[in-house]
Amino acid sequence: MPKAADHNPSGTHPKRRKTGTAMKTPTRTEKVHEALRQAIIEQQLSPGARLPEDMIGDSFGTSRTIAREALLRLSVEGLVDLMPNRGAFVANPTLDEGRDIFVVRRGLERMVVLQLAGNLNATQITELRRMLDDEEMAGARDEREAIRLAGEFHLRLAEMTGNKLLVRYLTETVSRCSLVLTIYGRPHSVDCGIDEHRQIIEALIAGQGDKAADLMDHHIEQVAGRALLESRKPKSVQDVLSSYASRLSQG
Amino acid sequence: MPKAADHNPSGTHPKRRKTGTAMKTPTRTEKVHEALRQAIIEQQLSPGARLPEDMIGDSFGTSRTIAREALLRLSVEGLVDLMPNRGAFVANPTLDEGRDIFVVRRGLERMVVLQLAGNLNATQITELRRMLDDEEMAGARDEREAIRLAGEFHLRLAEMTGNKLLVRYLTETVSRCSLVLTIYGRPHSVDCGIDEHRQIIEALIAGQGDKAADLMDHHIEQVAGRALLESRKPKSVQDVLSSYASRLSQG
DNA sequence: TATAAGCAGATTGCATGCAATATTGACATG
DNA sequence: CATGTCAATATTGCATGCAATCTGCTTATA
Numbered sequence: 065m066p067k068a069a070d071h072n073p074s075g076t077h078p079k080r081r082k083t084g085t086a087m088k089t090p091t092r093t094e095k096v097h098e099a100l101r102q103a104i105i106e107q108q109l110s111p112g113a114r115l116p117e118d119m120i121g122d123s124f125g126t127s128r129t130i131a132r133e134a135l136l137r138l139s140v141e142g143l144v145d146l147m148p149n150r151g152a153f154v155a156n157p158t159l160d161e162g163r164d165i166f167v168v169r170r171g172l173e174r175m176v177v178l179q180l181a182g183n184l185n186a187t188q189i190t191e192l193r194r195m196l197d198d199e200e201m202a203g204a205r206d207e208r209e210a211i212r213l214a215g216e217f218h219l220r221l222a223e224m225t226g227n228k229l230l231v232r233y234l235t236e237t238v239s240r241c242s243l244v245l246t247i248y249g250r251p252h253s254v255d256c257g258i259d260e261h262r263q264i265i266e267a268l269i270a271g272q273g274d275k276a277a278d279l280m281d282h283h284i285e286q287v288a289g290r291a292l293l294e295s296r297k298p299k300s301v302q303d304v305l306s307s308y309a310s311r312l313s314q315g
Numbered sequence: 316m317p318k319a320a321d322h323n324p325s326g327t328h329p330k331r332r333k334t335g336t337a338m339k340t341p342t343r344t345e346k347v348h349e350a351l352r353q354a355i356i357e358q359q360l361s362p363g364a365r366l367p368e369d370m371i372g373d374s375f376g377t378s379r380t381i382a383r384e385a386l387l388r389l390s391v392e393g394l395v396d397l398m399p400n401r402g403a404f405v406a407n408p409t410l411d412e413g414r415d416i417f418v419v420r421r422g423l424e425r426m427v428v429l430q431l432a433g434n435l436n437a438t439q440i441t442e443l444r445r446m447l448d449d450e451e452m453a454g455a456r457d458e459r460e461a462i463r464l465a466g467e468f469h470l471r472l473a474e475m476t477g478n479k480l481l482v483r484y485l486t487e488t489v490s491r492c493s494l495v496l497t498i499y500g501r502p503h504s505v506d507c508g509i510d511e512h513r514q515i516i517e518a519l520i521a522g523q524g525d526k527a528a529d530l531m532d533h534h535i536e537q538v539a540g541r542a543l544l545e546s547r548k549p550k551s552v553q554d555v556l557s558s559y560a561s562r563l564s565q566g
Numbered sequence: 567t568a569t570a571a572g573c574a575g576a577t578t579g580c581a582t583g584c585a586a587t588a589t590t591g592a593c594a595t596g
Numbered sequence: 597c598a599t600g601t602c603a604a605t606a607t608t609g610c611a612t613g614c615a616a617t618c619t620g621c622t623t624a625t626a
Binding site: 171179 | 426491
């Protein structure tokens, strides 16, 4: 193995100890998976971009096996399109698919707040309030951070239900929503209104499940609307070309 | 390649033609994936059973690579638990996890009917009605078939929304629900009441979204209740042992 | 006898090699 | 000049081999 000898570039300890603390997964596969995931969500990899196994393997100093596995996972999450015998591409959802994703997200978020209403304990309430304050502070100065915190708010809410499956689905969906926003959204409107978050929390604390659900529905609708209804950017090469083609035939 | 020479036991044509019909995936990986999936859902593989890569590879006449990929996919779907350096096991959800799964399913089904209400076209309506009739016929004689048809009904409904993501999530969730039922459910009560299905359809046709949603909620609640509330079977080794452990410390 | 260390077997993690398939450009042909 | 065929190249699909890790048994030691 001439190549595997020195692929621990980060310098951190990659192995999982057998101590009882159950450290995170040590496998290179997981690391690559997470790295790619981040790269896609943070728009370092544009939708539609090709992702050859070799290239990924070389980039991370691993073999294609690892890259392949990471791509497979990402494809299940919907962040990567895997075409048989063709290769992998950063997902490039159509506008309609984007709408579908937002629809599902809305439904999931609704489940979250319905379960949470009236069931928050004191610790959770203080944590959420602190998150809101953080959001507010960041909102003024660091836009990028504000977006991150806003996303985290939704995820944290889901975690508080204790429902693993719900968390997984919402995580996936939120990721895909960011992807959709990078394609069809305006540059970077802070997608979440902090006031809306605050209202939702208050409704949850007051045990007003239906109200919280409606607020959340409205909130997500808002985000989706801003991005998907206004923007008329065509997205895929096909769309672009078809619009050019129609222009040609008219002229 | 001494072994790969003769692994087309089915005799069917394994290759995908390049004709425009876009045949299903031809890859062996997909086939193994689907086969394992069926085996788990149909209880041919009991929850908690070990799934060594070698064994699977041998069974299907492929290498570990394929088995590995299939297992990875299944683990993402939640039908298989993958333990690092330990191997794969048929998922063995706890009772609480089972409840969580049903909660999510209820929410997803609710989304489906809310979207469908008043939006069914004539073709879809006749198809659904025909499915109901089939269910009713099968219900009397072939229990196994009745269960299959009942499951298909829910999935077909989801497909009619045209929302791919919703379909994927519901498919996954329904699979996991059957798994949960095999662990905690009684032998084989036909889990879906046909009358309930019929009522839902009628509400959908009438455009009564809220009513359909409530019916569906009730319907799933019913299934979950029958299985999860009554049965007091302890489930995992951990649960068993923890109950024994507490007994110890008390005595 | 009970506990700990050490060894052997089984199984996964990962890398690599070869065959199969898709895409691109060259070339021939109407 | 347009179109169809074919070879060259790039990339995936899959199998296999070796090292790392886990499990259980055996053996040494108090």
